[in-house]
Amino acid sequence: MFVPNSDHSNGSSIPLPITDTNSSTRSSEASPDAAGAAPGKWAAKLLRECAAAMSEKNSGKIHHLMWTLNELSSPYGDCDQKLAAYFLQALFCRATDSGHRCHRTLVAAAEKSHSFDSLRRLILKFQEVSPWTTFGHVASNGAVLEALDGAPAIHIIDISHTLCTQWPTLLETLAMRADETPRLRLTAVAATAAAKAAMKEIAPRMEKFARLMGVPFEFNVLAGLAHLGQLTKEVLAVHDGEAVAVNCVGALRRVDVGERENFIRMIKTLTPKVVTVVEEEADFAGDDFPKCFEECLRFNSAYFDMLEDSFGTTSNEKLMLERECSRSIVRVLACTDDLDGDGDCERRERAIQWSERLRGSGFSTVGFSDDVVDDVKALLKRYRDGWSLVKPGDDDDGIGGDRSAAPPPGIFLAWKDEPVVWASVWKP
Structure with missing residues (x-):
């Protein structure tokens, strides 16, 4: 051999x-x-x-x-x-x-x-040279802020692997609101060992930044989960009177393929005002x-x-x-889907597949506003040539799936006309 x-x-x-x-x-x-x-x-x-x-x-x-x-x-x-x-x-x-x-x-x-410092430098450098992650941050933050505009108490449940890097911008925006600054409760789900360790460093930094911005802020880290399938409404502790937003950035692909509908239905039990979903555009879920x-x-x-x-x-x-x-x-x-039960199965699916799962679990899509789309376009102009924003249904959009079916909702980040990241907004 x-x-x-x-x-x-x-x-x-x-x-x-x-x-x-x-x-x-x-x-x-x-x-x-x-x-x-x-x-x-x-x-x-x-x-x-x-x-x-x-x-x-x-x-x-x-x-x-x-x-x-x-x-x-x-x-x-x-x-x-x-x-x-x-x-x-x-x-x-x-x-x-x-x-x-x-x-x-x-x-x-x-x-x-x-180390945490090396990981932090890596993330910041990647965001500096590429919109691969910041594309989803800008799109999701815009949708969350619009959906929760005017709410006096906000609870964002962050189920992602971006180590809270998208939230300082949102805190700045909340601080600049003309009306009374809302109370923000952020629950970060840390489902991997690396995320749990990083959150010990992130928590005090987030709290310090919120104080600097003058935003009433409570930061909770939900750790100790063997996998994301263990999340429940009770574990997430949603309070009465809170406007809930669920932010899923690279999260759904970390749920075992057979448990994805159950996980999405669990999110629905939280009665969120808005759910943002950002996933990389690829299909690794099949056995072929x-x-x-x-x-x-x-x-x-x-x-x-x-x-x-x-x-x-x-x-x-x-x-x-x-x-x-x-x-x-x-x-x-x-490797198989469930690798040592660490909740990181890497079985990505395409936007059209995620859309079918979300609709089948009782969610409907919410389109991005023109303001949010303009913000994303402005973001892409900060980077080198090759990046573009693609809307499903455009001629030659390059988005996979059954071309006779309705295109998936949301927007795509494309590198040299190849769609690579999908962002979408949903509500129950």
């Missing part, structure tokens, strides 16, 4: 070239002759062939293609070399049934090297490996291309984000 070389010095177990780990001497310009593909496109071609061989259980072809990919790949090279390295790792894990073990090793290595692989390759190709254009060549932040992405690729392609 083919066994890829690994760079154990960085704890990543990433396949590296057998002959030379210096990517500068093995550029993708030399790759096409060996790979039989056009310059700049060889990784996707070889990876598709390898995935197809795995589906066909063609061991000879698998061995040959993995050897070729290993020769050409590097996590320190260009986009093609990185895609080849990280996807080869996932395919090898799938072939050897070692996905769970590999993922645990990658997560443990990341946790040892990450070729389809899942193709979708994973499409989505991550856009993501790696975005990182390459947004960060400097030697950026440590870019390397951290790429390694985080590599863990996700292993998880999607080489």
Whole structure:
């Protein structure tokens, strides 16, 4: 059996070239002759062939293609070399049934090297160079503020993985209201070990900022959950007289696929005035490996291309984000939905699928106002060329799903015309 070389010095177990780990001497310009593909496109071609061989259980072809990919790949090279390295790792894990073990090793290595300060710098730098997360923040904050305008007491239930980075802007806006500043209660759900640890640092910072803004503020952290499915109305402690908003940013995909309708119905029991949903536009939920692989390759190709254009060549932040992405690729392609019960299943679905789940659970859509859309467009102008806002139903919007069906609601962030993030607003 083919066994890829690994760079154990960085704890990543990433396949590296057998002959030379210096990517500068093995550029993708030399790759096409060996790979039989056009310059700049060889990784996707070889990876598709390898995935197809795995589906066909063609061991000879698998061995040959993995050897070729290993020769050409590097996590320190260009986009093609990185895609080849990280996807080869996932395919090898799938072939050897070692996905769970590999993922645990990658997560443990990341946790040892990450501190709260390094994580905070990473998030802020990512928001500085890319609207990947700030797009959802601006859209969701605008919808929440409009839906709860005039409410004297607001309770925002934040079920997300953004570590409260979207709320300082909302606090500033509340402080500038002409009428009386409302009381704000923020409940942050920390469903992972990393989030629980980070909240110890975040809580006093949020409280200090609210005092500075003059906003009456109560901050609660809900930790100790094994998974998001344990959330209930009683646990969230909604008070009478509060106008409730539920903010789900990258949260729904962290619920086990079989429990998603139940989770959405639980949100409905809170009787929220508004529910904001932001998810990455990809479908990793099915059991069809070729389809899942193709979708994973499409989505991550856009993501790696975005990182390459947004960060400097030697950026440590870019390397951290790429390694985080590599863990996700292993998880999607080489692990089951419920990985050690840690509530982080990574089974994304597309907007049209989420919309069907939400409507089926008794929610109706609320369109973004022109003011919110204008705010999002203004945000995108702060970043480099390549970003755009897409409204479903526009000609050639590039949004997947059944084109004969009604388009999903909401708005999309697109990178080079490829929709990558979806934002929407709902009410019971």
